[in-house]
Amino acid sequence: MLERILVRYGELNLKGKNIRSFLDRANHLIREKLEGLDVRLEFRHDRAYVFLNGVDPNAVLERLQRVSGLYSFSLITKCPLDLEVIASEAVAMIAEKTRQSPVTFKVETKRADKTYPLTSQEITHILAGKILSQAPYLKVDVHDPELTLNVEIRQEGAYLFIGQIRGMGGYPVGIGGKALLMLSGGIDSPVAGYLAMKQGVEIEAIHFESTPLTSIESAQKAVDLVEVLARFAPHNRMKIHFVPFAKLHGAILGNIPESYHVTIMRRMMYRIAAEVMRKNDCLAIVNGESIGQVASQTLESMNVINHVADVVVIRPLATYDKLDTMRIARSIGTLDISNRPFEDCCTVYLPKNPVIRPNIGTAEQYETAFAFQPLIEEAVAGTRSAYLRTDTHLDLTGKGLTVAECFE
Ligand code: ATP
Ligand code: MG
Numbered sequence: 478m479l480e481r482i483l484v485r486y487g488e489l490n491l492k493g494k495n496i497r498s499f500l501d502r503a504n505h506l507i508r509e510k511l512e513g514l515d516v517r518l519e520f521r522h523d524r525a526y527v528f529l530n531g532v533d534p535n536a537v538l539e540r541l542q543r544v545s546g547l548y549s550f551s552l553i554t555k556c557p558l559d560l561e562v563i564a565s566e567a568v569a570m571i572a573e574k575t576r577q578s579p580v581t582f583k584v585e586t587k588r589a590d591k592t593y594p595l596t597s598q599e600i601t602h603i604l605a606g607k608i609l610s611q612a613p614y615l616k617v618d619v620h621d622p623e624l625t626l627n628v629e630i631r632q633e634g635a636y637l638f639i640g641q642i643r644g645m646g647g648y649p650v651g652i653g654g655k656a657l658l659m660l661s662g663g664i665d666s667p668v669a670g671y672l673a674m675k676q677g678v679e680i681e682a683i684h685f686e687s688t689p690l691t692s693i694e695s696a697q698k699a700v701d702l703v704e705v706l707a708r709f710a711p712h713n714r715m716k717i718h719f720v721p722f723a724k725l726h727g728a729i730l731g732n733i734p735e736s737y738h739v740t741i742m743r744r745m746m747y748r749i750a751a752e753v754m755r756k757n758d759c760l761a762i763v764n765g766e767s768i769g770q771v772a773s774q775t776l777e778s779m780n781v782i783n784h785v786a787d788v789v790v791i792r793p794l795a796t797y798d799k800l801d802t803m804r805i806a807r808s809i810g811t812l813d814i815s816n817r818p819f820e821d822c823c824t825v826y827l828p829k830n831p832v833i834r835p836n837i838g839t840a841e842q843y844e845t846a847f848a849f850q851p852l853i854e855e856a857v858a859g860t861r862s863a864y865l866r867t868d869t870h871l872d873l874t875g876k877g878l879t880v881a882e883c884f885e
Contacts, residue, residue, distance in 0.1 A: 478554060478555055478556070479529060479534060479552060479553070479554050480528065480529065480553055480554060480555040480636075481526045481527055481528045481529060481553050481555075482526070482527040482529065482534060482537055482538070482541070482550050482551070482552055482553065483524060483525075483526060483550065483551040483553050483638065484507065484524060484525040484526070484527065484541065484547055484550055484644075485523075485524055485547070485548045485549045485550070485551075485641075485644075486499070486500065486503055486523065486524070486525075486546060486547060486548055487546055487547065487548035487644070487646045487647060487648075495652075498652065499546065499648065499649060499652060500520075500522075502546070502649035502651060502652045503544070503546040503547065503649040504518075504520050504525065505649075506544045506545075506546070506649050506650065506651075506711065507525060507527075507541065507544055507547070509711060509712060510540045510541065510543060510544050511527065511537065511540055511541075514532050514536065514537060514540075515530050515531075515532055516528060516529055516530055516532050516537060517530060526553075527541070534552055538550060538642060541644065542642075542644055542645060543645070543708050543709050544644070544645065544649070545645045545646070545647045545648060545649055545650045545674060545675045545676075545677065545709065546645070546646075546647060546648050546649035546650075546652075546677070547644035547645060547646075548643075548644050548646055549641040549642060549643055549644050550641065550642045550644060551627075551638040551639075551640065551641050551642070552638060552642075553636050553637070553638045554566060554570060554636070554637045554638065555634050555635070555636055555637075556634060556635050556637065557634055557635070558593075558630065558634055558635055560600070560603055560604060560607060561607065563604060563628065563635050563637065564604055564607035564608050564611060565611065566637060567584075567604065567608055567626050567628075567637060568608055568611045568612045570626070570637065570639055571608075571612065571615065571624060571626070571639065572612070574624065574639060574640075575624070577612075577614060578614070579614045579615065579616065580614075580615060580616075580623040580624055581615070581616045581617065581618035581621075581622045581623045581624070582608075582615055582616075582617065582618070582622050582623065582624040582625065582626060583605070583617060583618060583619045583622040583624075583625055583626070584601045584604050584605050584608070584625075584626045584628060585601070585625055585626070585627050585628065586598075586600045586601045586604070586628045586629075586630065587627075587628070587629045587630070588600065588629075588630045589629055589630060589631045589632075590630055590631050590632045592632075593630050597630075600628065600630065601628075604626075604628065605617055608626075624639055624640065625639065625640070626638075626639055627639070645675055645709075646675065647675035647676050647677060648675075648676055648677030649677060650674045650675075650677055650678070650679055650709065650710060650711060651677065651679045651711055652677040653676060653677030653678040653679075654678060654679070654759075654760045654761075655678065655679040655680070655681065655757075655758060655759050655760060656673060656678050656679070656680060656681075656754075656759050656760060656761040656762065656763045656791065657680075657681055657682075657683050657718075657750060657753060657754040657757065657759040657761070657762050657763065658670040658673065658680045658681065658682045658683065658762075658763045658764070659683055659685075659746065659750055659762060659763070659764040659765070660682040660683065660684050660699055660702060660703065660717070661684070661685075661699075661765070662695050662698035662699055662702070662814075662815060662817070662819065663765065663815055664765075664799075664802060664803060664806050664811075664812065664815040664816070665765030665766075665767060665770075665794055665802055666764060666765035667702045667705070667706055667765075667806065667809070667811040667814075667815065668765065668793075668794060668802050668805045668806050668809070668811065669763055669764060669765040669791075669792070669793045669794050670682065670706050670763060671706060671709060671805065671809050671811075672793035672794070672805075673763045673791060673793055674706070674709050674710065675709075676793075678761075678763070678791075679710065679711070680706070680710065680715060680763065681715065681716040681717070681718065681757055681759060682699070682702075682703050682706070682715060682716070682717040682718065683717075683718045683720060683749075683750055683753055684696065684699035684717060684718070684719055684720065685720045685722040685746055685749070686699070686719055686720065686721065686722060686723075686880050687722045687723045687726045688723060688879060688880055689723065690723050690726055690727065691819070692819050693873050693874050693879075693880060694817070694819040694874055695819040696719065696873055696880045697819075697872070697873050697874050698814055698815070698817055698819060699717065699719075700717070700865065700871050700873060701814045702811055702814050702815070703715050703717045703865050704865050704866070704867050704868075704869060704870070704871070705809070705810050705811050705814065705867070706809075706811070707865060707866055707867045708810075708867050709809075712866070713866050713867040713868070714864050714865070714866045714867075715864070715865055716757075716862060716863070716864050716865075717862065717863060717865055718753055718757075718860050718861070718862045719860065719861045719862070719863075719880055719881070719884065720749055720753070720856050720857070720859070720860045721856055721859045721860070721880070721881060722745075722746075722749075722856060724852055724855065724856070725742075725745050725849065725852045725853070725856060726742065728847050728849065728852060729741050729742050729745070731847075732843075732846040732847045733843050733844075733846060734843060735828040735829070735830075736828055736830055736831055736832040737832055737835065737839070737840060737843050738828050738831070739772065739773045739827070739828065739831050740773060740778060740781060740782065740831070740832060740835045740840055741840060741843060741844060743773055743782045744781070744782050744784075744785045744840065744844070745849065745853065747762075747782055747783065747785050747786040748785050748786060748853050749853055749856055749857055749860075750762050750786070751785075751786040751787075751788045752853070752857050753857065753860060754788060756857075760789065761788065761789040761790065761791050762786070762788055762789070762790045762791070763790075763791045763792075763793065764790065764791075764792060765792075765794055766779065766792045766794070766795065767792070767794045767795060767796075767797055767799070767802070768795050768796065770799070771831075772831035772832065772833045773831065775833055775834065777833070777834040777835060778832075778833070778834075778835055780837070781835045781836065781837050781840050784837055859881065861880070861881050861884035861885075862884075863884055871883075
């Protein structure tokens with residue numbers, strides 16, 4: 478009988494004195510993510526058990542795989558202490574995994590009950606023999622088996638599992654403080670946010686929206702992305718800050734030489750993000766910049782842009798290949814949303830020849846063309862914030878309202 482799921486924590490060896498808070502946080506998240514399911518939890522020092530009580534294991538796994546800090550899971554079957562029964566159960570488990578194709582296997586036995594009359598080695602030996610006689614398509618390979626059957630002998634019965642299912646890994650979200658994610662509608666920034674959460678950092682999102690220069694569907698992408706990212710957040714909930722950026726955007730288009738449009742626009746974004754970050758007790762900015770991907774992401778550009786904000790900026794994708802980023806985007810469910818065709822403020826009216834090696838002095842000189850500080854203050858003051866949950870399904874479109882009005 479499939480009885481429970483074994484949960485292993487990640488990186489325990491690295492946590493030193495912080496191990497207690499790591500475990501407390503991870504266990505809190507497990508409890509919270511499994512809320513509403515009729516399962517029972519048991520926490521041991523280096524593992525946790527989820528007793529299924531008949532609940533579908535896939536429903537439990539789907540939730541556990543959204544808890545950062547959990548390394549792997551195994552589905553554990555309990556059966557009576559009878560080697561014949563254990564062998565039959567093992568054959569059934571192997572058959573389910575392999576659909577009876579020929580595979581190599583080995584048995585690994587742990588004997589927690591030292592009064593049991595056979596040694597671990599003897600149990601392994603006898604079980605392997607019985608399994609082979611029931612399933613002749615299997616072969617033993619003790620060095621490099623395709624499947625390992627783990628058997629644990631305890632007083633109350635035998636526990637069996639095959640293999641491990643990968644978890645998110647990393648650290649439990651929230652243990653690393655809170656950061657502000659610059660979330661565009663693109664592919665990269667949601668992945669950057671996911672990676673930061675996986676590393677234990679709680680995220681709030683900031684989105685610069687330029688309606689009516691951009692469409693409201695572009696702001697909707699940010700909403701939908703946050704609702705997906707919230708699946709990995711505590712209580713399936715994430716805060717988003719919408720910054721009205723159109724005035725600044727228009728001022729840049731009207732006053733700045735075209736090749737510096739993106740550079741200056743991004744300097745304005747950094748100034749505002751730094752402000753919103755401090756106001757919301759965030760300790761860093763996270764964004765989706767990746768070295769060399771576009772003109773505004775050369776190291777020279779990053780220097781000129783980052784120069785305006787004296788804050789820690791985390792760029793989880795700095796060294797990522799786009800294909801790897803897309804693979805993650807697909808697996809976390811953001812890729813299809815990001816691929817919707819609507820332009821955001823960084824892609825609409827894109828200059829033909831953006832500067833690749835901008836210069837700080839030149840950028841500062843160009844910025845004297847208009848009084849940007851009042852516009853920045855206005856944008857910060859006009860920022861609208863909301864908590865979104867995975868099941869909020871907020872729809873900004875088709876109402877004839879502006880983004881700000883949707884949050885009044
Ligand atoms: P993405 O796929 O995340 O849009 P990108 O490669 O298209 O990234 P840019 O558009 O140059 O790159 O933006 C770089 C980063 O700046 C983004 O990853 C995001 O973190 C931030 N950013 C860009 N536009 C916005 C926006 N409208 N609102 C919030 N953040 C933004
Ligand atoms: Mg973009």
